[in-house]
Amino acid sequence: MTTTPDRIDELAAAASAAAPIWRDSDAATRATWLRALADALDGAADELVAIADRETRLGEARLRGEVARTTGQLGLFADVVTEGSFREITIDEADAAATPPQPELRRLLVGVGPVAVFSASNFPFAFSVCGGDTASALAAGNPVIVKAHSGHPELSRRTAEIAVAALDGAGAPEGSFALVEGREAGNALVQHPLVRAAGFTGSVSGGRALFDLASGRPDPIPFYGELGSVNPVVVTPAAAEARGDELARGLVTSFTLGAGQFCTKPGVVFVPRGSGFVESVAAAAHGATGGPLLTDRITEAFPAGIAALEADASVRVAAEGVPGDGARPVVLVSDASAVAARPEVLLEECFGPVTLLVEYADESATLALLQERAGRVLFAGWPTGVAVTWSQHHGGPWPATTSLHTSVGATAIRRFLRPLVFQDAPAALLPRELRDESLERTPHRRNGVLVLP
Incomplete structure (x- = not known):
């Protein structure tokens, strides 16, 4: 109509x-x-x-x-x-x-x-x-x-x-x-x-x-x-060491919430290389259940979005969850140098239950980027919820x-x-x-x- x-x-x-x-x-x-x-x-x-x-x-x-x-x-x-x-x-x-x-x-x-x-x-x-x-x-x-x-x-x-x-x-x-x-x-x-x-x-x-x-x-x-926005998150070495398993479970809950269809889904997560955090997320994600996506168009686009990310030579699949009645959760892994070289590929939003873990070595360089690329900087939590208040801000620099x-x-x-x-x-x-x-x-x-x- x-x-x-x-x-x-x-x-x-x-x-x-x-x-x-x-x-x-x-x-x-x-x-x-x-x-x-x-x-x-x-x-x-x-x-x-x-x-x-x-x-x-x-x-x-x-x-x-x-x-x-x-x-x-x-x-x-x-x-x-x-x-x-x-x-x-x-x-x-x-x-x-x-x-x-x-x-x-x-x-x-x-x-x-x-x-x-x-x-x-x-x-x-x-x-x-x-x-x-x-x-x-x-x-x-x-x-x-x-x-x-x-x-x-x-x-x-x-x-x-x-x-x-x-x-x-x-x-x-x-x-x-x-x-x-x-x-x-x-x-x-x-x-x-x-x-x-x-x-x-x-x-x-x-x-x-x-x-x-x-x-x-x-x-x-x-x-x-x-x-679109991928909502970058940085997990510091100290946090990964102190509560890596807890953070991993929280990430899986956040990126699969609503079958990954929240605009604040943590789509790119920078994690310290060699910390074991990737393995913790993979373990938590194996039991995660997917769900139906909102429309036929979104359902058809999700596998294509995953395939486009997987086509990059730096990307590997760390874990897949249970499809349930709809899309299967997916955890992908890349590295910071690849993201810096090909952001137009690796930072492209994929709407659905997927997150890309990006392994990094330099914590200070990673943290310095946050205020330049974000409209809301959240500490010690996953960013899916957005309270409706006097002080809230939703959005950030283009393309958010x-x-x-x-x-x-x-x-x-x-x-x-x-x-x-x-x-x-x-x-x-x-x-x-x-x-x-x-x-x-x-x-x-x-x-x-x-x-x-």
């Missing part, structure tokens, strides 16, 4: 008409709309989980937890809106004696306008129709048009119906939320002149194609893509993301905001948030000094 160009025009026009209402909504109203959406999804959890389990085979326990994560992040963004510092309100008072003379300046961040959101396959709730991109875009004060993922179409449609009804029932304007389907519709959406930004979670190839479309418009728009922003946590809202400054404006013409009576209740900066209510 593909949404027609005429229908996309209708939805974009409705979103554009709703955008000023969202932008001008006060904090309490906008937070109410977000919480109404969260409550509606919680209320429909039984129905939605059943649909999701049929389409994705992820299992009821995982899917119920994901619904809770989805509604929890909607609640977090309601709190972000209510707290108010996301607007980054800044006041510089007029100073005629300054050189040059300084006018009065009042600055805040406002919503960019209609946002296109592209759903992910591996998180049918948390990174899909009402996931983090949608929650943060709405919280920023923007209507949203979601491009459904083909891996869970029935779930996407039903979730969208619930979202539209919830927002309408809470008093949000018509055009606040819509769903389109089909690859052509997604391409048209990111190029539509009324769409002002886009958020994407998916493959490097798919994200790069949309990024190029967004950049190639007559009026280019921001495209925030969360793309197309930008420096995060798609998880409170600051994900920053992607869908733009700065607006008012110079010497009469008080009556200022946005509500910039008027002195509102500033008494809102965190802001005045003449460089942080002011808290």
